[in-house]
Amino acid sequence: MEHHRVTAGEPESYTLNADGVRLAVRVTPRAGRDRLDGVIIGAGGRAALRIRLAARAVDGAANAALITFLAEALSLRKVDVEIVSGETARSKIVQLRGAGEPIRVRLASWIAATATKPSKG
Numbered sequence: 001m002e003h004h005r006v007t008a009g010e011p012e013s014y015t016l017n018a019d020g021v022r023l024a025v026r027v028t029p030r031a032g033r034d035r036l037d038g039v040i041i042g043a044g045g046r047a048a049l050r051i052r053l054a055a056r057a058v059d060g061a062a063n064a065a066l067i068t069f070l071a072e073a074l075s076l077r078k079v080d081v082e083i084v085s086g087e088t089a090r091s092k093i094v095q096l097r098g099a100g101e102p103i104r105v106r107l108a109s110w111i112a113a114t115a116t117k118p119s120k121g
């Protein structure tokens with residue numbers, strides 16, 4: 001699967017829905033540390049957040065780490081972050097429950113802040 005970083009005018013990795021925000025992510029387990037590594041476009045033209053996690057993809061550890069990482073980064077309760085598809089895959093859809101617009105604003109700010117920082121291993 002080919003990826004490239006998103007630039008202005010390309011699709012977003014999230015959409016507002018009745019329950020909050022639905023987010024596409026591409027997870028890389030066994031990274032040096034937990035971090036957001038930008039937004040990528042997959043071969044199908046869909047945008048996703050590229051997230052690197054220190055946890056291994058064993059016994060749900062990476063999924064639990066993803067939920068904790070997103071909850072902390074976006075000021076949500078862990079119970080409000082749910083993997084709705086892709087539990088055993090690197091590409092996942094995550095539902096962020098709550099008031100959609102405030103979550104969208106926090107998410108957009110987090111993505112923008114990451115895009116201005118140089119990427120480290």
